[in-house]
Amino acid sequence: MATSLNRLRAHRLRIPFGERDGRLFGPSDVPRGLASGCRCPGCGSPLEAKQGSKRRHHFAHVGVVEQVCRESVLHRYAKQVLADATTLVLPAWVGTPTMPNPPSASDWEGRLVIGEAVHLPAKTVPVASGRQEVSFGTVRADVVLDDGEGQLLVEVRVTHKVAKVKEERVRELGLRMVEVDLSGAAGVETADLADWVLHQAPRHWVWHPAAVTRWQASLDRVNAIIAGRVPVYGSGGENMLVRLRGRKADRLRHAASLSGRSGDPGLDVLLGAWVWLEGEGEAELFELVDRELCIFRARLATGEERIVRLDGGPGSTSGAKAIADESARSA
Incomplete structure (x- = not known):
């Protein structure tokens, strides 16, 4: 087993190409031995061209073969090719x-x-x-x-x-x-x-x-x-902010002014607000699912959850502002 491993290591350490006059050559393309005139592209040491009949033709350092040389040679040869x-x-x-x-x-x-x-x-x-x-x-x-x-x-x-x-x-x-x-x-x-x-x-x-x-x-x-599967609320005032819990009216007013801008972080301020879902009643916005598409997860008074997409147009923005103003007056 040890002998096989050593042979494998020796095989991997063989230098497949030598450099002469700025080009890389295979061991069969140059004269045998040191007459090849080649040097190691990795370290610059002289190379012998080994052209025996029992082993694969290769180059060998006159001294110790280093793995880093083989890797460098292979890299250079591939770039040349x-x-x-x-x-x-x-x-x-x-x-x-x-x-x-x-x-x-x-x-x-x-x-x-x-x-x-x-x-x-x-x-x-x-x-x-x-x-x-x-x-x-x-x-x-x-x-x-x-x-x-x-x-x-x-x-x-x-x-x-x-x-x-x-x-x-x-x-x-x-x-x-x-x-x-x-x-x-x-x-x-x-x-x-x-x-x-x-x-x-x-x-x-x-x-x-x-x-x-x-x-x-x-x-x-x-x-x-996916967006087409989500009900859209807000057009024509259908999605009205009807109640605000735990947030100040001026923060809601700021969020409303930004709600038409996809991806704006101001949408986070709408979390905790209540909206009117046509045919289902009031629902609290509790999770921002998709900032780009203005999609929220809302919870009805019954505890059921809905996925809703807010319309960022003038209808919803004006409605949000109106509720913000109303909240400010009642504060």
Whole structure:
């Protein structure tokens, strides 16, 4: 068991490429031994080209092999391959942990509404040009390619995935970015590595603005369906604030002046107010469910609960002001 483990470690520590004249070469592409003229791209030490018949061809340090060198070499080689690429496989967009595809949401009765999935399948694209180490403000991409749809940023992962800070900055800039995962490269033959990097290695979208826009549109339709299931009160004075408990009239007056503005924190002041629900009577607003849509949870005098959406138009605002004034006079 120990022998097998040592062999595995030795295999992983082999250097697949050597550097000469600013380019990386495979061990079969140069003269044998130190005549290869190659150095380690990671540490700069001289390399021997090992071209035996029993083991996979590889480079070896004259001294001790370090894992960090192999990782650095693999990273550099992948960037070179990508920058020289004429074609590249792009992954399917399958969503993200915060944007499940398709989008879905539950209404206030627990019924699930599922939106339309964004279909963006994997495909092979032609590459017109490529550059290594390109900066976009504070973002430095491993490789930038022109795939006919504009600039495509490609990150090469050997051990660490794209940092959250970098991912957030890419989102802010509205750039496309793909991450290619080379953590499984140890099992790939050196001669096959270039094709594996371009067409077979695992990859995923870090950010795809067009896909996100389509996903958001689908989510908006889901939210519209849910909002349409909630009764709307307030138009024409149907939703009148009829009684105020535990709040001052001037605070209610301020809330009423803001109630037509979606997402305004002034809506919180309406909690504790009583409204008139046509056909059901008075109900107390006790929970703000959706600030953007002005949706509250209300409790009837019977103890039953209702979900209501307040109309932010002039009808409800004027009604709220009228009740606030009345409360002020009676205070």
